[in-house]
Amino acid sequence: xxxFKKLVFSGVQPTGNLHLGNYLGAIxxxxxxxxxxxxxxxxxxxxxxxxxxxxxxLRAQTRSIAAAFIAAGIDPVKHIVFNQSAVPQHAELAWVFxxxxxxxxxxxxxxxxDKSGKNAEQVSLGLLAYPSLMAxxxxxxxxxxxxxxxxQKQHLELARDIAQKFNIDFGGQIKSAGLGLDIVVGxxxxxxxxxxxxxxxxxxxxxxxxxxxxxxxxxxxxPSDLSRINLMDDVDAISKKIRKAKTDPDALPRETEGLxxxxxxxxxxxxxxxxxxxxxxxxxxxxGGQQFSAFKPALIDLAVNVLAPINLxxxxxxxxxxxxxxxxxxxxxxxxxxAEKTMNEVRDIVGFLR
Ligand code: TYM
Numbered sequence: 589x590x591x592f593k594k595l596v597f598s599g600v601q602p603t604g605n606l607h608l609g610n611y612l613g614a615i616x617x618x619x620x621x622x623x624x625x626x627x628x629x630x631x632x633x634x635x636x637x638x639x640x641x642x643x644x645x646l647r648a649q650t651r652s653i654a655a656a657f658i659a660a661g662i663d664p665v666k667h668i669v670f671n672q673s674a675v676p677q678h679a680e681l682a683w684v685f686x687x688x689x690x691x692x693x694x695x696x697x698x699x700x701x702d703k704s705g706k707n708a709e710q711v712s713l714g715l716l717a718y719p720s721l722m723a724x725x726x727x728x729x730x731x732x733x734x735x736x737x738x739x740q741k742q743h744l745e746l747a748r749d750i751a752q753k754f755n756i757d758f759g760g761q762i763k764s765a766g767l768g769l770d771i772v773v774g775x776x777x778x779x780x781x782x783x784x785x786x787x788x789x790x791x792x793x794x795x796x797x798x799x800x801x802x803x804x805x806x807x808x809x810x811p812s813d814l815s816r817i818n819l820m821d822d823v824d825a826i827s828k829k830i831r832k833a834k835t836d837p838d839a840l841p842r843e844t845e846g847l848x849x850x851x852x853x854x855x856x857x858x859x860x861x862x863x864x865x866x867x868x869x870x871x872x873x874x875x876g877g878q879q880f881s882a883f884k885p886a887l888i889d890l891a892v893n894v895l896a897p898i899n900l901x902x903x904x905x906x907x908x909x910x911x912x913x914x915x916x917x918x919x920x921x922x923x924x925x926x927a928e929k930t931m932n933e934v935r936d937i938v939g940f941l942r
Contacts, residue, residue: 590769592783596625597731599632599672599722602649603640604808606656607816608891609796611898612862613737617788619661621735627667628729628923629657631916634672634679634721638714639703651912652902656819658915659901670919672725677927681724682717684938688754689720693746699739723747727782728927735788738795739805744787751782761937781937792861792868799833802851820899823892830888835880842876844868856880860887863894 598618600610618629631653633646643649650671657669672678694700694716695708704711714721722743726734727750734744752773755762759779762768768781798804798815806816817829834852841847847854847868854868860883861871875883905912935942 592732595731596621596627596733597726598735599630600653601632601636602653603636605818607818609806612793615660617735629669631671638718655902655905659898664915668919668923670923671916674920675924675927677728677931678724681728682721685720685724685750689750719743719746723750728930732783733786748784755780758937765936793858797855802855826891827888839879840875863890
């Protein structure tokens with residue numbers, strides 16, 4: 589049996605300010621993975637128009653995410669950083685996947701249900717098909733590993749379902765074109781053109797919660813800016829938001845068990861651990877028994893130490909838009925070569941006349 593070559597892919601939408609959830613759930617992992625894997629990181633501007641069509645500053649937002657990637661430590665020369673719309677093969681493969689996937693699969697997505705609410709008939713068709721484009725983003729590179737926050741887990745399961753259905757529906761064509769690999773899915777040997785993507789979700793902060801409400805995800809769309817730390821926040825804003833973060837009156841526990849039922853405490857300990865590259869247990873060994881009045885200043889120091897240099901470098905990079913644009917163009921060209929190879933094969937498998 590063979591295996592697909594390890595390749596990491598992930599994407600971030602250029603909508604609203606990046607926050608600590610995006611950084612700890614995704615971007616910090618992107619940085620770590622480049623040590624031992626080939627990585628492709630994408631600013632997903634096609635996804636950005638699914639929920640809101642007209643953006644005054646989509647180009648600026650796109651540059652800002654690219655700047656955040658690079659400021660956080662992603663190397664756009666060794667790896668690939670680009671924007672999705674510049675590689676049209678994403679949209680082309682998404683069309684094929686729209687015909688592979690079933691409407692019911694899309695309607696079941698919790699993010700679709702949350703975003704469409706009672707208005708499901710009135711949202712864009714793009715919002716419904718969003719996960720199909722996401723599967724295409726990954727599979728147009730036949731990428732195998734996808735670092736994301738916990739909220740994307742269901743979308744990645746769907747990407748696996750789409751890959752599997754494509755592999756089965758076109759099984760004969762894949763074999764007769766001499767394409768694909770024999771892999772094992774579960775216990776079953778299958779001949780696959782697309783790999784089964786592995787989500788990389790772990791770590792101490794896979795779901796960073798709102799600073800105001802430990803039961804809600806930290807989110808770009810929360811109306812309260814105090815609920816999140818933005819990557820562009822200055823030292824004063826970071827300090828103020830952590831000082832005002834909701835907590836409970838008890839001291840921190842000495843063991844992770846003691847965090848159960850204390851969502852705000854669990855969130856702040858998880859944030860500390862992720863920023864310090866430690867486990868929650870290690871953080872509690874240090875701070876167990878102490879009050880939040882002692883823990884919060886240490887968290888402020890740590891957050892400022894990690895985020896201030898990123899913030900500074902982002903501002904420096906954004907001063908020279910030509911430089912960022914050149915990086916994205918170079919990335920798009922290199923991504924386009926890989927994507928076009930896949931699409932040529934997919935066109936043959938599906939049977940489009942060329
Ligand atoms: P997006 O732009 O909403 O978020 C980018 C990344 O940040 C993670 N994230 C969080 N992690 C922990 N705690 C939080 N509170 C939090 N909020 C956001 C997200 O899980 C994500 O990893 N659909 C994707 C973008 C996308 C994509 C892809 C990702 C498009 N194509 C292909 C992977 C592969 C999204 O909207 O992410």
